[in-house]
Amino acid sequence: MYIPRLRLLTIPAIFAIAFIGCNESSSRVDSPSSAETSNSDNEPNPIAPANAKAYDPLAPIPGVTKWDESTAAEATIPSDIPVYDGAVPKQGHSAKRVFVMLWETGDAHERVIEFYRSALVDAGWKVNSELSYGRFDAEKEKEKLIISIATGTDQPTSIVARLSR
Incomplete structure (x- = not known):
């Protein structure tokens, strides 16, 4: 039996609209x-x-510490997160089980990737995946760490670390 594609899309759309209408x-x-x-x-x-x-x-969110560009240098960075030499902390936040920090550097994207490729292993992290554009997923004991490295045209290289405990 042939059912036109339009009907296949119409039926789920009707259910979605009905569901949204019921929840208003x-x-x-x-x-x-x-x-x-x-x-x-x-x-x-x-x-x-x-x-x-x-x-x-x-x-402010209770239990969350935030840093902006003026206070990020004062942040207590977990000792097992490798920090690229010369990277400037820009902003971040931490809570009981999460730590996130953004750094910037004028160095080339590829150079930062090479640093994290070896620094994570040297710091005892097991790198589960590495994506060519600069994302590392690593774990150690009950912690998970994601390092994301990005750069834009005429922009500094950004490094974001997200640690989950």
């Missing part, structure tokens, strides 16, 4: 913006909770 009345509550908490006459919105606050993506 879910009990999930997003933080409303200040525009949602009042109307054009600056009267309170009767639907929004009285204590609703506007969402702030930069608000």
